[in-house]
Amino acid sequence: MKDRCIRFTMDRRILAAVMVLITITIVAVEAVLFLFPYEPKKPPEADDTGSTEEGVRLVVDANNRFAFELYSELSKTEKGNIFFSPYSIFSAIAMTYEGARGQTADEVKSVFHFPDIDVLRSNFAAIYNSINRETDAYELRTGNALWIQQDYPILESYISIVERYYGGKAANLDFVGKTEESRQTINSFIEEQTNGKIKDLIPPGYLDTMTRLVLTNVIYFKGMWKWEFNESETREEDFKVTPTHVVKVPMMHMKPENATFKYADLEELQI
Secondary structure, three states, X not given: OHHHHHHHHHHHHHHHHHHHHHHHXXXXXXXXXXXXXXXXXXXXXXXXXXXXXXXXXXXXXXXXXXXXXXXXXXXXXXXXXXXXXXXXXXXXXXXHHOOOOHHHHHHXXXXXXXXXXXXXXXHHHHXXXXXXXXXXXXXXEEEEEEEEEOOXXXXXXXXXXXXXXXXXXXXXXXXXXXXXXXXXXXXXXXXXXXXXXXXXXXXXXXXXXXXXXXXXXXXXXXEOOOOOOOXXXXXXXXXXXXXXXXXXXXXXXXOHHHOOXXXXXXXXXXX
């Protein structure tokens, strides 16, 4: 029973750390989603030569389980709409998981439901490549970087794995002696990766001399409407937040003959 209690406590601690990471992830998402067009840098291709259909399914299932579990935790404390990227958190922690050992690795694996490492690597790479593939329908780019205090040198083998399977980056910085310079280095890297659209991911004062590790994640999405709405047809109308709470919001309009949208009105939900 004691072991189970310890494991549960550690799981909650890791989950709490993950929820802190969401803050940085959301900053990146918000900054990129609405500031376009620009030409994002093409992400590196990961090594998915060892991937299989079953392996990809295992990684996808792990991500989905984590997503629902994290949403359940967030919904207990967050009010209003909950906006986060499970894949961003999952992919960033998968990259750091490569450097974990012992009980830490066991606890991370438990929270994120990672399959064995030899299954995770190539099959995560396949998912990463699929998400970042070239397509005319939309643009979607993702990327992770791990920044570690220079007193903790990074093994070349770890850097190689991060780049090979996760399309990520790992580097040492001096958070203790050059805190502000380290912040600027991270921000400059993110700004370069997004062609100047994210200029201050890490705000002043966010890092201090106690910082030992920073994990950054960037998402860029640009999609086109299958049926474009006429901007002049947008007008303020009532929107029912609840049966008794009504607010004014901008509503887009389109003539029925121009497009067809499926709609379902059920007792439990509207889709």
